[in-house]
Each structure stands twice: as C-alpha cells, then as structure tokens.
Amino acid sequence: MVQALHHPSDGRAAAPRARRIRFIEPSGREGRPFNAWLSRWPLLGPITLATILHERGYDAAVYNENLSGPLLENRPAYEDICAADVVGISIMTPTAARGYALADRLRRDAPQAKIAFGGAHATFLPEEALAHGDIVVCGEGESVIEQIARGDMPDGIVRAVPLADLDQVPTLRHDLMRDFDQLLARCRRRELYELPVVTSRGCPHACTYCSVTQMFGRQVRRQSPDKVLRDVETYMARGFRRLFFYDDNFTSDRTWSQAVLGRLAPMGLRFNAQVRADFQWLDARRRRLDESLLEAMHKAGGDVLYIGYETIDDATAREWHKGYRGDRPLRERLLEDTHILHSSGFWIHGMFVLGPQHTSDTADGIVRFARQAKIESIQISILTPLPGTALFREMQPHLVFRNFPADWDYYDGTHCVYNHSRLGIEGIQKALLDAHARFYRWGGLSLRRISALVEQKIPIMDKLALFWGHARLARTTLRKWRDETRLFLEATRAVRAQSP
Ligand code: B12
Numbered sequence: 120m121v122q123a124l125h126h127p128s129d130g131r132a133a134a135p136r137a138r139r140i141r142f143i144e145p146s147g148r149e150g151r152p153f154n155a156w157l158s159r160w161p162l163l164g165p166i167t168l169a170t171i172l173h174e175r176g177y178d179a180a181v182y183n184e185n186l187s188g189p190l191l192e193n194r195p196a197y198e199d200i201c202a203a204d205v206v207g208i209s210i211m212t213p214t215a216a217r218g219y220a221l222a223d224r225l226r227r228d229a230p231q232a233k234i235a236f237g238g239a240h241a242t243f244l245p246e247e248a249l250a251h252g253d254i255v256v257c258g259e260g261e262s263v264i265e266q267i268a269r270g271d272m273p274d275g276i277v278r279a280v281p282l283a284d285l286d287q288v289p290t291l292r293h294d295l296m297r298d299f300d301q302l303l304a305r306c307r308r309r310e311l312y313e314l315p316v317v318t319s320r321g322c323p324h325a326c327t328y329c330s331v332t333q334m335f336g337r338q339v340r341r342q343s344p345d346k347v348l349r350d351v352e353t354y355m356a357r358g359f360r361r362l363f364f365y366d367d368n369f370t371s372d373r374t375w376s377q378a379v380l381g382r383l384a385p386m387g388l389r390f391n392a393q394v395r396a397d398f399q400w401l402d403a404r405r406r407r408l409d410e411s412l413l414e415a416m417h418k419a420g421g422d423v424l425y426i427g428y429e430t431i432d433d434a435t436a437r438e439w440h441k442g443y444r445g446d447r448p449l450r451e452r453l454l455e456d457t458h459i460l461h462s463s464g465f466w467i468h469g470m471f472v473l474g475p476q477h478t479s480d481t482a483d484g485i486v487r488f489a490r491q492a493k494i495e496s497i498q499i500s501i502l503t504p505l506p507g508t509a510l511f512r513e514m515q516p517h518l519v520f521r522n523f524p525a526d527w528d529y530y531d532g533t534h535c536v537y538n539h540s541r542l543g544i545e546g547i548q549k550a551l552l553d554a555h556a557r558f559y560r561w562g563g564l565s566l567r568r569i570s571a572l573v574e575q576k577i578p579i580m581d582k583l584a585l586f587w588g589h590a591r592l593a594r595t596t597l598r599k600w601r602d603e604t605r606l607f608l609e610a611t612r613a614v615r616a617q618s619p
C-alpha cells in the first residue's frame with residue numbers, strides 16, 4: 120500500500136506516502152436540466168470504495184462533477200486529480216461520454232495515473248470503456264479495489280465477485296466527497312439534508328428496461344438490521360437527521376423491514392425510500408393489507424416514498440413485466456394504493472414512463488391520475504433502452520442516436536433516442552414538457568403539499584425555505600428543459616439529414 124522512500128542524507132526510511140486515489144462521478148450532458156437535482160444525490164459506489172481505501176490508510180477522495188462543477192475548469196481539483204496514483208471513474212450510461220472525455224485528458228496530463236472505470240455502464244460495455252482507461256471493473260468493486268489502488272491489478276477487464284456479506288460495507292464517509300460541506304451549507308442545516316445510504320443490493324423483479332437485476336442479481340442481499348442500526352447511529356452522531364435509502368426496493372422483505380423499522384423507531388429520524396406502489400398488500404389478490412408494516416414505516420420516520428408507478432395502463436404494465444398484483448383495472452388499483460399510502464402519512468414522488476406505444480393522451484392521463492391521486496411531485500421519463508437490458512436489444516433497429524459513445528449523453532430518460540412510432544421524436548418531447556409544465560404550473564404548489572409542509576415537525580422558516588427551494592428549482596428546471604429540448608430537436612434534424 121505504501122511506497123518506501125529513502126531519505127537521501129541519513130539512509131533512514133522517510134515517512135511513507137499513502138497512495139493517492141481519486142474517484143470521479145462525472146456529470147451528464149452539460150446544460151442538462153436535472154443536473155441541479157443530481158448534486159444532492161451522489162452515487163454511493165465511489166463513496167463506498169473511497170471509504171474502504173481511506174480506512175485502509177490510502178489517501179482517498181471523491182470528486183462529483185454534479186456538485187463541484189466541471190473538473191477541467193477547476194484548477195486546484197484537476198491538479199489534485201492529476202497527482203493521483205489511481206483515478207477511478209464511475210460511469211452510468213448518460214455520464215459515460217463525459218467520463219471518457221475526462222479520462223482522455225488525464226492520459227495526456229497525468230500519464231503516471233492508472234485509470235480504472237466502474238459503474239453500471241462500464242459493467243455492460245467494458246470493451247468500450249477500456250479504450251479510454253487501463254482497467255475496467257464489471258460489477259461490484261469492493262473485492263478488487265485495494266488491488267487496483269495498490270497498483271497490483273493487471274490492465275484489462277476484471278469481472279469482480281459480488282460482495283456476499285453486505286455488513287462488510289463500511290459506514291460511509293460522505294465527507295470524503297469534496298465540497299460535501301458546501302452541499303450541506305445549501306441545505307441551511309445538516310439535519311435537513313437527506314443523507315444517501317443503501318442497505319441492500321438486487322431486486323426480485325425483472326422489468327424489461329431496468330439493469331438492476333443484471334447488475335446486482337435477483338436474489339436480494341441485505342445488511343443485517345444491527346449493521347443498519349449501527350450505521351444510522353453513526354450518521355446521527357454526525358448530526359444527520361434525515362436519510363435517503365437508495366435501496367431499489369426498501370420493503371421487498373417484510374421480516375427484514377419490520378426488524379429495521381422497529382430499531383429505527385425510537386431514534387427520531389425521518390427518511391425517504393424507494394418502494395413499489397403495492398408493497399402494502401400481503402397477498403396477490405390484494406385482500407389483506409399489511410397494516411403493521413405501514414405503521415412501522417410511519418413510526419420509524421418514513422416520509423417521502425419514491426414510487427416507480429411507470430404506467431397506469433394494464434397493457435403496458437404487462438409488456439414491461441411490472442408484476443402488479445390484482446385484477447381490477449390498474450389505474451383503479453394504483454389510485455387505491457396511493458390513497459392508502461397518503462392515509463398512512465407519506466408524501467409521494469411518483470415516477471412514470473412514456474414508451475413508443477404512447478401518445479400525448481397518455482401523458483395527459485398521467486397528469487390527471489397524479490392530480491386525482493394527489494401525488495405531491497412527479498417525474499415522467501421517456502422509455503430509454505440502456506445497455507444490458509432486454510429493451511436495448513429489442514430497440515436496436517429503431518435507434519436514431521447511435522454515434523456512441525458521444526450519443527450516450529442522450530440516454531438519460533429525458534430524450535427520445537429512437538424513432539417514436541406514434542408521435543415522432545418532436546411530438547413525444549413536446550408531450551413530456553407539456554405534461555410537466557401542467558403539473559408544476561404553480562411551482563408544484565398544491566393544497567396537499569402546503570398542508571404536508573405545515574404538518575412536518577420542522578421550524579416554519581425551514582418549511583418555507585424547503586418549499587421555496589423546490590418551487591424555484593421546478594421553475595428553473597422547466598426553463599432549462601425547454602432550451603435543452605430545442606437543442607436536442609436540432610440535433611435530431613441534423614442526424615436525420617445525414618442518414619440515407
Ligand atoms: C440513487 C440513484 C439515482 C439518483 C442519483 C444518482 C446519480 N448521482 O446519478 C437519481 C434518482 C437522481 C437517479 C437518476 C438517474 N438514474 Co439512477 N440510480 C440510482 C440507484 C438507485 C442507486 C445508485 C447507488 O448509489 N447504488 C449503490 C452503489 C453501491 O452502487 P454503484 O454506484 O453502482 O457502485 C458499485 C459498482 O457499480 C462499482 N463501481 C462504481 N463505480 C466504480 C468505480 C470504480 C473505479 C470501480 C472499480 C468500481 C465502481 O462498485 C460499487 C460498489 O459495489 C441505482 C440502482 C442501484 N441499485 O445501484 C440507479 C441507476 C444507477 N440509475 C439508473 C438510471 C438509468 C438513472 C436515470 C437515467 C433515470 C432517469 N430516467 O432519470 C437518471 C440519470 C442520472 C444521471 N446522473 O444522469 C440506472 C443506470 C443504468 C445505466 N446503464 O447507466 C441504475 C443502475 C438503475 C436502473 N434502472 O438500471 N438515479
């Protein structure tokens with residue numbers, strides 16, 4: 120781990136220098152309207168790996184471009200990265216091109232640094248990533264990161280063994296991410312920041328557009344409730360009072376959820392979590408409600424639920440393998456589910472998707488549904504074929520944007536990258552923008568949202584700041600999104616003009 124340097128004059132070994140490892144989370148396409156939201160929620164892969172190395176005595180840190188801005192324009196940051204022994208770049212599909220651009224510059228400016236790629240995109244397209252770096256890790260990095268940091272890993276593609284026991288993941292040191300203090304300062308007080316954590320890997324479902332099961336497996340691995348509790352205690356001792364459980368499906372194992380929630384209940388924190396809309400049903404026919412789980416979630420501080428509704432129509436749900444329970448029309452079931460979750464005291468951020476089979480009526484229908492269900496905030500994405508998914512293979516013949524890696528920038532759920540059979544690319548982009556503009560007409564203001572803010576146990580100034588912050592962000596996001604859409608449609612016309 121250390122390089123033994125000899126002092127030139129007295130022959131004694133000088134203090135060894137810890138090897139310097141820098142991780143980078145690149146931003147997505149410049150000007151992307153959602154970059155401002157992303158700065159709050161870093162990927163945990165780089166932070167986890169940096170924490171492991173830090174605990175083993177390495178000089179490890181993370182740069183997140185969503186938070187710190189473009190690294191090539193930040194001289195002290197870039198010089199620090201150039202002085203590293205290893206630079207680990209974490210790429211998702213929409214950040215891959217940026218990650219490669221950074222790596223290409225680093226190869227020129229820091230030829231001594233080993234460049235390692237990891238993350239979902241590198242896992243599915245390792246050969247592509249290897250053209251820009253020395254080492255590419257497919258899968259979970261824990262088992263190989265120290266060998267890479269030590270400089271002992273041969274160049275090439277490494278298929279890493281997944282971590283069997285998630286209790287081995289260290290308590291995260293979010294502060295290893297540079298500018299984390301600035302992020303906290305933006306939240307006015309650290310107890311208002313939703314500290315991201317993750318306690319499980321894998322998902323038992325297999326939605327056609329998602330790569331989580333290919334990446335982490337269908338068998339869900341979880342940290343033990345004791346480990347979760349120990350970590351939460353440490354985060355609370357650091358002054359955090361809100362958590363964001365990034366787990367893809369926080370409630371997929373009722374026994375585990377009850378055990379964790381029971382331990383969290385006395386701690387007085389609040390948390391956000393990703394759950395399925397129908398997790399509260401005990402049986403496939405939706406007859407028995409798991410009231411004790413709902414109560415345990417609420418008592419433990421469950422606050423905002425991130426729900427991937429994705430669709431409200433039965434045919435699409437079947438096509439995407441959503442696996443919703445019950446047999447009444449899906450829209451009706453989802454209204455009922457949402458009502459139950461609201462009655463249990465949760466806020467809901469609803470995520471929906473428009474696919475090639477949809478029209479502007481579908482988008483209108485989603486907004487109507489969200490209003491009727493009184494969902495607090497929504498986000499509608501365009502179905503995006505991502506490497507490693509069944510959808511990507513199916514969509515190949517229809518892709519308009521295929522100049523890879525540059526075009527990966529558009530694979531972020533806000534751009535239609537294929538010929539849209541029903542509305543055309545222009546039509547679907549317009550439908551998407553119009554739907555958000557309609558939902559967020561008053562900056563996302565709704566009676567329910569105001570009363571929920573008033574009910575929250577936080578001081579009134581914090582409530583106002585929180586609400587104002589969200590409303591302002593929604594407005595600026597929409598404005599930037601319109602500009603971005605205009606540029607994208609110009610790019611679409613240019614691509615079409617070039618193709619025979
Ligand atoms: C939190 C989250 C978000 C957050 C913010 C994330 C961010 N900063 O970009 C939000 C909600 C905003 C979000 C948005 C999006 N997300 Co998201 N998100 C996640 C989620 C749920 C957790 C990420 C996480 O921290 N995981 C836990 C850590 C431990 O895993 P990890 O980061 O992958 O790291 C491990 C390995 O990858 C590897 N590794 C990672 N980096 C490195 C680096 C080196 C050097 C090495 C050796 C190893 C290594 O080792 C790590 C430890 O084992 C994942 C799903 C998941 N379970 O991971 C999806 C996921 C990453 N998101 C995904 C997608 C598609 C999106 C969106 C496009 C969705 C949309 N429609 O808007 C956007 C794009 C965001 C962007 N940056 O442009 C996909 C990515 C697939 C892909 N091919 O890129 C995932 C995998 C989910 C899926 N449906 O398939 N997301």
Ligand code: SF4
Pocket residue numbers: 322323324325326329330331332367368427
């Ligand atoms: S979309 Fe959600 S429920 Fe479906 S496979 Fe992915 S993580 Fe699991």
